[in-house]
Amino acid sequence: MFQRSVVIAAILIMLSGLFIFPTAGEEKVIAIRAGKVHTVTGGIVEDGIILIKEGKFLAVGKGIDIPEGATVIDVPQGVVIPGLIDTHSHLGLGPSGGITEDNEMTSPATPGLRIIDSLHPRGLMPHQDSYLDAISEGVTTVIARPGSGNVIGGLSALIKLSGETVDEMVLRFPQDMKMAMGARGGLPGYPATRMGTAWTVRKAMNEAQEYADQWEEYRKEKEKNKDANPPKVDLDKEALLKVMKGELPVHIHCSPTVDILTALRLGEEFHFKKLSLGHATGAYKVADELAKQGVAVAVGPQMMVFDEEREELVNLADFLLRAGVKVSIITDADVVQQEFLRYQAAIAIKYGMDPEEALKAITIYPAQFVGAADRLGSIEEGKDADLVIFDGDPFDTMTQVLKVFINGKLVYEKKDES
Incomplete structure (x- = not known):
């Protein structure tokens, strides 16, 4: 019985190195894939990806790997700017x-x-x-x-x-x-x-x-x-x-x-x-x-x-x-x-x-x-994750706000009128 318990424990230890177990209360990564990201200080990223974790921008760029288990928001025609x-x-x-x-x-x-x-x-x-x-x-x-x-x-x-x-x-x-x-x-x-x-x-x-x-x-x-x-x-x-x-x-x-x-x-x-x-x-x-x-x-x-x-x-x-x-x-x-x-x-x-x-x-x-x-003021790694997602040019009066994040939290989402 003792030997079986040791073997089971050894197997669990080995398996623990293959998986990431989130700690209690740890926030999931939010990944936003958008048609255009205005970082403001680092230019415009076409087909950009923004990663957010614990209220901060984790990364921004093109072709960034999205962590497994992340909450993904896809807005292929969306335009993202800082709050x-x-x-x-x-x-x-x-x-x-x-x-x-x-x-x-x-x-x-x-x-x-x-x-x-x-x-x-x-x-x-x-x-x-x-x-x-x-x-x-x-x-x-x-x-x-x-x-x-x-x-x-x-x-x-x-x-x-x-x-x-x-x-x-x-x-x-x-x-x-x-x-x-x-x-x-x-x-x-x-x-x-x-x-x-x-x-x-x-x-x-x-x-x-x-x-x-x-x-x-x-x-x-x-x-x-x-x-x-x-x-x-x-x-x-x-x-x-x-x-x-x-x-x-x-x-x-x-x-x-x-x-x-x-x-x-x-x-x-x-x-x-x-x-x-x-x-x-x-x-x-x-x-x-x-x-x-x-x-x-x-x-x-x-x-x-x-x-x-x-x-x-x-x-x-x-x-x-x-x-x-x-x-x-x-x-x-x-x-x-x-x-x-x-x-x-x-x-x-x-x-x-x-x-x-x-x-x-x-x-x-x-x-x-x-x-x-x-x-x-900009979408950069380490800054507060305040951003706005539009369905077009932010300066066009017909453009609608789709989502707004403050400190990495979704605080506004346009209702689906369909």
């Missing part, structure tokens, strides 16, 4: 022009506010399920921002659009400090002029420096007197200290050239780290300076500007990109609905932008913009 990224969004925070959760209008400067405290995983009425709508058109990641109702709006967050809670969705918080230039219309307690808006920023930054000095004096006093009283903690000033120390980028809403130049001036005065501008319809007039200073521009919702001196339309994203400015294309949702991000890029293409550059402006360029190109 779309919007760097300036108020998605799910209420209707544009109405009472919203992104504008705290009780003070012109609220740098300590956190947008994550207003977010809901499914959005708010009247556009409830707005996240799901965005996903259904291929948008997988956004920067959710405070609005521009006041001068310093607060702290933005980089989020994926899939998750049961806001905390599950957050990729990075805080992402940056949101500010806004321009006159504020003379609301009670608000600056009525452009110079008043700039003064509000300067005042807040200088008060944050005074706050830092008080804490430095306290630390010195503490060495001599253990009973020294610390300054009162101020959440607004604590947030601005991160800006002053270069720990936090700054993103500024501005449109005409005069406001853009003020934003640049403030950035130089206070040494803003990685300054970026939102909208910036007048940016083409100072494109060389923006390129020189390395200032990125999130173009949209307005994609075209009529230049009266030239008597012609200016394709903002294309013009800035050609001038060497770092560009991403945005919706400013809900000004333009979040799900229409690819159509924003299509407008730029209609007026002359190269389609590959337009695709980059809603994938890899925004990933670089937010400092997450190691995880997002």
